[in-house]
Amino acid sequence: ANGILNVSAMDKKTQKSQSIKITNDAGRLSQEQIDEMIKKAKEMKEVDDAAAAKVEAKNKLENLAYQAKNTVSDQKTASKLPKDDIDKVNKAxxxxxxxxxxxxxxxxxEFQEEQKKLEAVIxxxxxxxxGAGPGPNPQAHHSQSDNGAADVEDLD
Incomplete structure (x- = not known):
C-alpha cells in the first residue's frame, strides 16, 4: 500500500538476475486533492440518488398505467367490467x-401525485x-377459535 512494486526475475540456465523497483513518487496526489475528490464524489452521489428516485417514480407511474390498460384489454377481466368502466380506465x-x-x-x-390520481380512478x-378485495392476507389470518386458543388439527 506504499505505492512500491518490486519485480525480479532470474534466468535459471545462466543464473542471471534482473530486478526493477517501481515507485509512485511523481504525480502522487496530495491529501488535499484526495479530500476534494471525495467531496465531489459525495456531492455527485446525492445528485445520482435524486435522479434515481425520479426515474423510479416515473417508471412506477408508467408501469401502473400500462398494467391498468393491459388488465382491461384482457378478455377475461374485461368481461367482468361494464364498458364505461373500461373506458374510464383506458382514458385515465x-x-x-x-x-x-x-x-x-x-x-x-409530481410523479407520485399523478400516480395517486390514477389509483383514485382505477x-x-x-x-x-x-369483488370485495384481493382476498384474505395469509400473514394477517390467524387460525384461532373464539376462545383465543389456536385450532389444532391432528393429522395422524
Whole structure:
C-alpha cells in the first residue's frame, strides 16, 4: 500500500538476475486533492440518488398505467367490467402516459401525485371487478377459535 512494486526475475540456465523497483513518487496526489475528490464524489452521489428516485417514480407511474390498460384489454377481466368502466380506465391511463411524455423532467412528488390520481380512478373499478378485495392476507389470518386458543388439527 506504499505505492512500491518490486519485480525480479532470474534466468535459471545462466543464473542471471534482473530486478526493477517501481515507485509512485511523481504525480502522487496530495491529501488535499484526495479530500476534494471525495467531496465531489459525495456531492455527485446525492445528485445520482435524486435522479434515481425520479426515474423510479416515473417508471412506477408508467408501469401502473400500462398494467391498468393491459388488465382491461384482457378478455377475461374485461368481461367482468361494464364498458364505461373500461373506458374510464383506458382514458385515465392514456392521460397519465401523455402527461409523463410531456413532463419527462417532473419531480418525484409530481410523479407520485399523478400516480395517486390514477389509483383514485382505477382502484375502485378493479376492486369492483375482483369483488370485495384481493382476498384474505395469509400473514394477517390467524387460525384461532373464539376462545383465543389456536385450532389444532391432528393429522395422524
Amino acid at each position: 391511463a392514456e392521460a397519465v402516459l401523455d402527461w409523463v411524455q410531456k413532463n419527462e423532467s417532473a419531480e418525484v412528488d 382502484n375502485p373499478i378493479f376492486t369492483k371487478m375482483y
